[in-house]
Structure formats: structure tokens, C-alpha cells
Amino acid sequence: xxxxxxxxxxxxxxxxxxxxxxxxxxxxxxxxxxxxxxxxxxxxxxxxxxxxxxxxxxxxxxxxxxxxxxxxxxxxxxxxxxxxxxxxxxxxxxxxxxxxxxxxxxxxxxxxxxxxxxxxxxxxxxxxxxxxxxxxxxxxxxxxxxx
Numbered sequence: 001x002x003x004x005x006x007x008x009x010x011x012x013x014x015x016x017x018x019x020x021x022x023x024x025x026x027x028x029x030x031x032x033x034x035x036x037x038x039x040x041x042x043x044x045x046x047x048x049x050x051x052x053x054x055x056x057x058x059x060x061x062x063x064x065x066x067x068x069x070x071x072x073x074x075x076x077x078x079x080x081x082x083x084x085x086x087x088x089x090x091x092x093x094x095x096x097x098x099x100x101x102x103x104x105x106x107x108x109x110x111x112x113x114x115x116x117x118x119x120x121x122x123x124x125x126x127x128x129x130x131x132x133x134x135x136x137x138x139x140x141x142x143x144x145x146x147x
Contacts, residue, residue: 001126002064005104007096013056014091017084017112021048044084049118050076053108056092057122061104070132071104071124078120084112102126 019025023040026047037045054073061071084090090112097105102125109119 005064009096011060012093014089016089017044017086046080053092056094057106060094068129070129071126074125075123078118080118082115082117084117088112
């Protein structure tokens with residue numbers, strides 16, 4: 001990872017909530033349909049809020065990747081305290097809490113223009129894509145042996 005990412009650095013990312021981001025759309029037609037999600041309220045899904053939080057952190061971290069690097073989320077600890085309607089814009093504010101080698105902790109806060117809808121912490125690990133691909137290939141070989 002390139003130097004320069006500092007504790008306290010802030011960024012934000014915004015997205016308008018659409019039909020595919022709502023609770024009833026979770027998992028679509030996979031595994032026989034959305035199951036219990038299908039009948040739930042049509043509000044911004046927690047899973048998609050977490051995804052947006054991760055995306056915001058990736059965008060803040062990405063300029064510091066060395067060639068061949070990427071990052072993966074390895075810890076999420078957030079709450080989701082208020083509903084968001086389709087058409088509202090959710091903004092996630094990120095702040096670097098700490099940088100420890102290839103591990104970065106972020107504070108995350110999501111709001112929809114009316115109220116805070118969720119907040120907490122997220123940790124990412126910077127990875128070497130080639131080494132990670134090797135790790136995946138080794139795991140795929142183990143899966144094939146079992147199967």
C-alpha cells in the first residue's frame with residue numbers, strides 16, 4: 001500500500017435507493033425466490049446499506065493501492081436504525097480510524113437527508129491480487145477433492 005492514508009482522513013459516497021436495493025428484492029429468484037423477504041416492507045435493505053458502506057471505504061482506500069493490490073472487507077460492526085424510502089439518496093461518510101500495515105479500520109455513518117440510518121465500524125485488508133488468486137485456486141482444489 002502506498003503511503004499517505006492518515007488517521008482522520010474523511011470521504012463520502014452517495015447513492016439513490018432504487019427498487020433493486022429494497023428488502024423484497026434481496027436474493028431475487030435465487031433458491032426459489034426471496035422467501036420471507038418478499039413480503040417485507042419496501043425499504044432500503046440492511047444488506048445493501050452494509051454494501052454501500054463497504055463501497056465508500058473502498059473508494060477512499062483505492063488511491064493508495066500499489067499495482068496489483070485490492071482490498072477485502074474482513075469485519076463489519078454497524079447498526080441500521082431508520083428506514084429509507086425508494087428514491088431517497090443515502091450518503092455514507094467514512095473516516096479512517098486506524099492504519100495498521102495492510103489493515104485499515106473505518107468509522108462509517110449513513111444518512112438519507114432526513115436522519116442518520118446507520119453507523120459503526122468496518123475493517124478492510126489490503127491484498128495482493130495474485131497471492132489471493134493462488135489462495136483461491138488452492139481452496140478450489142480442496143473443494144474438488146471433496147466433491
